[in-house]
Amino acid sequence: MFESVLLAGFGGQGILSAGQLLAYAGTLAGKHVTWVPSYGAEMRGGTANCGVTISSRPISSPIVSEPEALMAMNRPSLEKFEQSVVSNGLIVVNSSLVNCKIARKDVQVMYISANKLAEELGNNKVAVNIVLGALIFLTQIVSLELAIESLGKVFPPRHQKLIALNQRALKAGAQFFDHLAKEKAG
Amino acid sequence: MHEKKLTIFVGNLGSGKTEIALNFALFLVKQGYPTTIVDLDIINPYFRTRMVRHVLEHMGLKVICPRGELANADLPSLPPAIQGVLEDTFDYGVFDVGGDEIGATILGRYKAFLLKNSYALYYVINQCRPFTRDKASIVKNIHFIEKSARLKITGLVSNTNLGWATDVQTIFKGHEVVKTVAAELDLPVAFLSVRRDLMLQVRRKLNEDIFLLPLEIFMQPPWYYGIIDPLLKIPQNAKEIPS
Amino acid sequence: MAKVLMKGNEAFGEGAIRAGCRFYFGYPITPQSELAHFLAKRMPEVGGTFLQAESELASINMVFGAAGAGARAMTSSSGPGISLMQEGISFIACAELPCVIVNIMRGGPGLGNIAPVQSDYFQATRGGGHGDYRLIVLAPSSVQEIIDLIREAFDLAEKYLNPVLMLGDGLLGQMMEPMELNEEKNFFIPPRPWAASGRMGGPKRIINTLYIVPEEAEKHNLKLNQKYKKIEANEQRWENYQTEGAQLVLVAFGTAARICMGVVDYCRDQGLPVGLIRPITLWPFPVKAFDSILSLDTVHYFLSVEMSTGQMIEDVRLAVNGRRPVFFYGRYGGMLPVLTDVVKEVKKLLLEEEP
Amino acid sequence: MFKKVFARTKALEDVPFHFCPGCTHGIIHRLIAEAIEELNIFEQTIGVCPVGCAVFAYNYFACDIFQAAHGRAPAVATGIKRALPDRVVFTYQGDGDLAAIGMGEIIHAAARGEKISVFFINNSVYGMTGGQMAPTTLPGQITATTPYGRDREINGNPIKVCEMLSVIEGTAYVARVSVHNPASIIKAKKAIKKAFQVQLRGLGFALVEILSTCPTNWGLSPAEALNWLAENLIAYYPLGDFKIPKEEAKNV
Known part of the structure; x- marks a missing residue:
């Protein structure tokens, strides 16, 4: 059962918003939720990260110092947080921007070329939600339906187009590993 | 000593003007002259005549200073009654002016009146204070004060002391410097002031004809209130120097 | 009521509005600026006033003016800005005016950094400025508690006619948690006979902190101290x-x-x-x-x-x-x-x- | 039968001023109080007094009144006026309060076009603390902290508040007056009244700078001080309107 997730990448990738989306989905599920951003000099241009905890119990510490799942959107953030992931945890790697393999053997690592998939959808900016869709599928931390519903909270209603695009991104990410699993099974 | 009806004391910060003014005024009272003391100190927030007003009034002196809550304020707020002292032809007036040329500036506004009356403007010297150690610096300070007061000094007061640590040697050493200043500026030394308990020793050693003003010390720091008489006798442990 | 997901800084703002605060004066500083951003949007919606002052010196003195005139007013800042406000806070405490001040602490001393710390504890709990005075200091630890406590902060300020400081840190201001909004309408602002709001036929009111006679200043200090003793007896929370x-x-x-x-x-x-x-x-x-x-x-x-x-x-x-x-x-x-x-x-x- | 031709204004309390004899603060207090009474705004007026010789102004004005921290009167007045827009709010500030420590507050209150009336008393010296240099001390003027005269090289230049504030867009009325003789006092009264009227009409920020004397710290008799003001202060700080409300400007 996954409860704590760390989303990491560089500023401008939409990391903080993706974390908020996840937090909203947790709220809609009636769970206890916290969302904690990194900030500081990192806030502008450097690595950006945020921790989200979703739990059926009250959350004592909101700080995600040892995540159960890590979503690494670029190489520096993977290098920074790889060691913090708990044993038997999960790391989802955006292989479009990370050209190395992970050495750790005690964690599950999944690679997804999110920027390539995003370009196929017509907008490079939705890469983050492709990875988030994958993460949601792999962890089942919330249901994909609630994440899709939460898009309406993160984007104002006037951005109907963006909502639709991000909906496709979340689904694409989820389906990527779904297909992979089915291929393996088939 | 008291041929002038108005006596004004000026001097540098810490020269002892307030003590001198109070003791001089009380001296006049004891001689039977009706006397008013005017607190013109707009510089010093503590140790002003107004602090001991009740004691002084008890001793027969009239006191003019800001009343009520203004006595504690760091505002000039000059009482209009000052004008009355200047114009009075019967009472004697003693003025305690604030320190340095800054405190003396206030005299400028009364200049017109002072010229019409006979007055003494005494510059108080404590040779132990940093800006008045030698003849040259004392003369320089006298000029500063004369300029801002727009009045001429008419006499010097020799008041060298180290507070409770004063001894006879200190007094004589300072007095010698004051005499050289007097000679240079051609001014009289109006009097030599000596703490009452040192009077006898000074009188024995002194071989010149000068008026000695015995001093009671009024401006006590509050921690002395407990060990001295309310009418301000010398403390028992006179060796301790109040800072 | 349905839960909403809110940032700590936003919760301070929404909580203040739900507590009947209609006057905010402040100056931007990280990591509390979202509070100002939020109120800049929200105050006009409820007919309130949001004013960005030229400095923290000005913002606390605007609070002094508005509170003294009878308004429910607040300001917010982070450590360096709170330091600048100390003179005004001392005046407000002395004049016994109610108001709420939020400090979202950042790293120090000096310009420090914008990371979360708790190093303004001494400043907050010892009065902070010159003179013998105390602030009631509330320290929430969750977004829900922020919105619950800020209403209490205004009520305590009113009850004791004393400034109340809410002490959070950068992380608390920046993090998001779902929370339940309390009811908006049932805040109560009692009459303020002491407010200098124009005589309008009544007696003259003076908002003053000058007690030039030590005997009177001692009396006023004693009065304040008795109030603080009462607060110590009645208002401990944990x-x-x-x-x-x-x-x-x-x-x-x-x-x-x-x-x-x-x-x-x-x-x-x-x-x-x-x-x-x-x-x-x-x-x-x-x-x-x-x-x-x-x-x-x-x-x-x-x-x-x-x-x-x-x-x-x-x-x-x-x-x-x-x-x-x-x-x-x-x-x-x-x-x-x-x-x-x-x-x-x-x-x-x-x-x-x-x- | 006697006809009453002069009466105390009810906007002032019946208590003696603490000001030194010959100080013009008393006259200015009276002019402001008379303006308040004549405009019939006494009940809705709220004053803000400064730190300086006028620190006790709350004892003299009979309206509701605040005592502000040094220099902060415009910020306090802003808070009051924003909370109670239908009241009349004025500040009474000296040259140290307004032009030194409170320069930030006054400029920004002016720039915001805060609808308050500011009375700025300029006597070119710090009266309260013992005659030190003010931002408005004239070049060459001797004060406690410029014993050799104000030297531009060391102490910089005096600040001309009216000239400076008149170029700020938020100001509606900026004028400099004096109180050194009966004719100038009548003009000062008119300007003070106008500063209130500008506020009442919601036109914006109004400031009247009033040249004033300090016989005590200048070291001059009251009569000499009035002459010194006329000869020296007015020469450096010219009197007149620096800005009048736009609608009036059109008519001129």
Whole structure:
């Protein structure tokens, strides 16, 4: 059962918003939720990260110092947080921007070329939600339906187009590993 | 000593003007002259005549200073009654002016009146204070004060002391410097002031004809209130120097 | 009521509006600027005033003016700005006007950084500015508690005619949690006969802090002090977390308390007898919490966990008053205590220290 | 039968001023109080007094009144006016309060076009603390902290508040007056009244700078001080309107 997730990448990738989306989905599920951003000099241009905890119990510490799942959107953030992931945890790697393999053997690592998939959808900016869709599928931390519903909270209603695009991104990410699993099974 | 009806004391910060003014005024009272003391100190927030007003009034002196809550304020707020002292032809007036040329500036506004009356403007010297150690610096300070007061000094007061640590040697050493200043500026030394308990020793050693003003010390720091008489006798442990 | 997901800084703003505050004066500083952004949007919606001042000096004095004229007013800032406000806060405390001040602490001293710390504890709980005065200091540790406490902050300010300081840190201001909004309409602003709001046929009112006669100033100080004694007696607030049977009791507020709750959970899972006292009022410090817990006799040690080099520990020691040893663990300059490090410290104490 | 031709204004309390004899603060207090009474705004007026010789102004004005921290009167007045827009709010500030420590507050209150009336008393010296240099001390003027005269090289230049504030867009009315003789007092009264009228009409920020004397710290008799003001202060700080409300400007 996954409860704590760390989303990491560089500023401008939409990391903080993706974390908020996840937090909203947790709220809609009636769970206890916290969302904690990194900030500081990192806030502008450097690595950006945020921790989200979703739990059926009250959350004592909101700080995600040892995540159960890590979503690494670029190489520096993977290098920074790889060691913090708990044993038997999960790391989802955006292989479009990370050209190395992970050495750790005690964690599950999944690679997804999110920027390539995003370009196929017509907008490079939705890469983050492709990875988030994958993460949601792999962890089942919330249901994909609630994440899709939460898009309406993160984007104002006037951005109907963006909502639709991000909906496709979340689904694409989820389906990527779904297909992979089915291929393996088939 | 008291041929002038108005006596004004000026001097540098810490020269002892307030003590001198109070003791001089009380001296006049004891001689039977009706006397008013005017607190013109707009510089010093503590140790002003107004602090001991009740004691002084008890001793027969009239006191003019800001009343009520203004006595504690760091505002000039000059009482209009000052004008009355200047114009009075019967009472004697003693003025305690604030320190340095800054405190003396206030005299400028009364200049017109002072010229019409006979007055003494005494510059108080404590040779132990940093800006008045030698003849040259004392003369320089006298000029500063004369300029801002727009009045001429008419006499010097020799008041060298180290507070409770004063001894006879200190007094004589300072007095010698004051005499050289007097000679240079051609001014009289109006009097030599000596703490009452040192009077006898000074009188024995002194071989010149000068008026000695015995001093009671009024401006006590509050921690002395407990060990001295309310009418301000010398403390028992006179060796301790109040800072 | 449905839950909403809110940032701590936003919760301060929404909470203030729901507490009937209609006047905000402030100056931007990280990490509390979202509070200003939020109120800039929200105040006009409720017919209130949001004004960006030219400095923290001006913003606190605008609060002084508005509060003295009878309005429910607030300001917010972070450490460096709160330092600039101290003169005005001292005036407001002396004039006995109600208002709320929010300090979202950032790393210091000096310009420091914008990371979360708790190093303004001394400044907050000792008055902060010149003169003998106290602020009521409330330290929420969750977004829900922010919105619940800020209403109480306004009520306490009103009840005691005293400024109330809400002390949070950058992390609390920046983090998001779902929370329930309290009812908007039932705030009550009592009449203010003391307000200098124009005579309008009534008696003259003076808002003044000048007591030039020491006898009167002493009287006023005594009056203030009696008020503070009353606050100390009546307004201590805290939360006990798993303190039953605890041999080691952690003491922490705000963000540090959240981390310590995690520590307590972890330790209890491992069978270690650890609990937590979480002060909610930092002034008055909840001395009663310590008296009642020490009467249980199970407690061997206290460990004050702070995001500073040790400020609250002085109050903990005063409250414990030599009855038990008090230890300290802290991170400084914007570094956060990590759960596993605190657990290590706890284990060390429980296993190595003689009770 | 006697006809009453002069009466105390009810906007002032019946208590003696603490000001030194010959100080013009008393005259200015009276002019402001008379303006308040004549405009019939006494009941809705709220004053803000400064730190300086006028620190006790709350004892003299009979309206509701605040005592502000040094220099902060415009910020306090802003808070009051924003909370109670239908009241009349004025500040009474000296040259140290307004032009030194409170320069930030006054410029920004002016720039915001805060609808308050500011009365700025300029006597070129710090009266309260013992005659030190003010931002408005003239070049060459001797004060406690410029014993050799104000030297531009060391102490910089005096600040001309009216000239400076008149170029700020938020100001509606900026004028400099004096109180050194009966004719100038009549003009000062008119300007003070106008500063209130500008506020009442919601036109914006109004400031009247009033040149004033300090016989005590200048070291001059009251009569000499009035002459010194006329000869020296007015020469450096010219009297007149620096800005009048736009609608009036059109008519001129």
